[in-house]
Amino acid sequence: MSKPHVSGDAATFWEQHYAKMTKPSGGRPSAILARFADGRSARHALDLGCARGDDAIWLAKRGWTVTGVDVADAALSAAREAAGKAGVASRVKYERHDLGASFPQGTFDLVTAMFLHSPVAFDRTAVLRRAAAAVAPNGLLLIGAHGSRAPWSWAARDTVYPTAQDELTELKLDPSAWRALFLGPIEREATGPNGQKAIVVDNVVAIERNMLSGRN
């Protein structure tokens, strides 16, 4: 993955990022979330790096109660407003955390980390291990990560992206505690900040915690 190239703290970078956004969010869920969460029993979900709330709203509309987490207050304010407009405010709550420093309480039937990438240094592996620990028995850990560089990306041109298997191996989870639903690349058409289109690759880790396992 690309090396972090912005110094300072995550909150400052991401607040500035969202302050520059003049257009409302597209309101569409991540294709990965729609593919892997659709049809699951709607219970409690945790969305790490929830941005302006599109995934959380999609889940809440399907009956989930959702905790969305982001480091940027600007994103969370927009997410709260969007949940209100969508009529799902009672099923979504948002918490501000710098996930490098703190993590929400509780366990969840679905924990998602969609493109939890940042040009500011943070220990992504430690955060994803903490995410795994927050998955309830029979719950799903769903990680979507860039597998190729979109033309508009802030990542360096020579970025080498870990495969889904690399990402899972890095987490050092107990193989007897988890079963893989899907591990690999998926292609999709992505839309850039100015409406430009490109085919990109996403790497997906979709693993379920075994019923009797409380271990990572």
Ligand SMILES: C[S@@+](CC[C@H](N)C(=O)[O-])C[C@H]1O[C@@H](n2cnc3c(N)ncnc32)[C@H](O)[C@@H]1O
């Ligand atoms: C690349 S965006 C992805 C947003 C969204 N999940 C999506 O799929 O479009 C990364 C998100 O993670 C948040 N983020 C980055 N670093 C973070 C950190 N250390 N703690 C919490 N959130 C963070 C950012 O504010 C941003 O909303």
